[in-house]
Amino acid sequence: MATVDQCREALNQLAARLAENAGAGGRLDFDRTLACQxxxxxxxxxxxLEDGKIVDLTDxxxxxxxxxxxxxxxxxxxxVAGRLDAGKAFASGRLKIKASVMDLLKLRKLL
Structure with a gap:
């Protein structure tokens, strides 16, 4: 089992990667509050999530x-390390996402 610090660092890495993806794909109008349990x-x-980037990440x-x-x-x-595909994790129940259908479609573009 990973530690809370490792999870925090992983989320910061994910935030950096999403920022790169958002920057590469142009402006993405996607501003939502986000929680990870x-x-x-x-x-x-x-x-x-602000323009496809995670900001103000806190415990x-x-x-x-x-x-x-x-x-x-x-x-x-x-x-976050890229060894688990988000789509497969979602389909298998290892990753659960609670969001509107439109938000799921926009989120899919980021991941």
Whole structure:
């Protein structure tokens, strides 16, 4: 099982990668609150997606977040490292995403 610090670092790496993807694809009008729950650690993180970039990432949950990710700590590290495909993780239930259908479609462009 990964640690909370490793998960925090992985989310920061994901934020950097999303920023690169958003920059490469031009402006993406996608501003939403985001929360990531890591149930096996009892931890959560939240921030905002702003133009396809994660900003203001901090510890703690945001129950009002428009997009909620639920993923185990080890799976989070594998996903960010590129060893776990987001689509396959979602289809198999290893990654759960609670969001509107339109937000899911926009999020898919980023990942």
């Amino acid at each position: 890591v149930p096996d650690l009892g931890a959560a993180f939240h921030g905002r 703690g949950d945001d129950p009002k977040a428009k997009i909620k990710l639920i993923i185990a700590s080890d799976d989070l590290l594998e996903l």
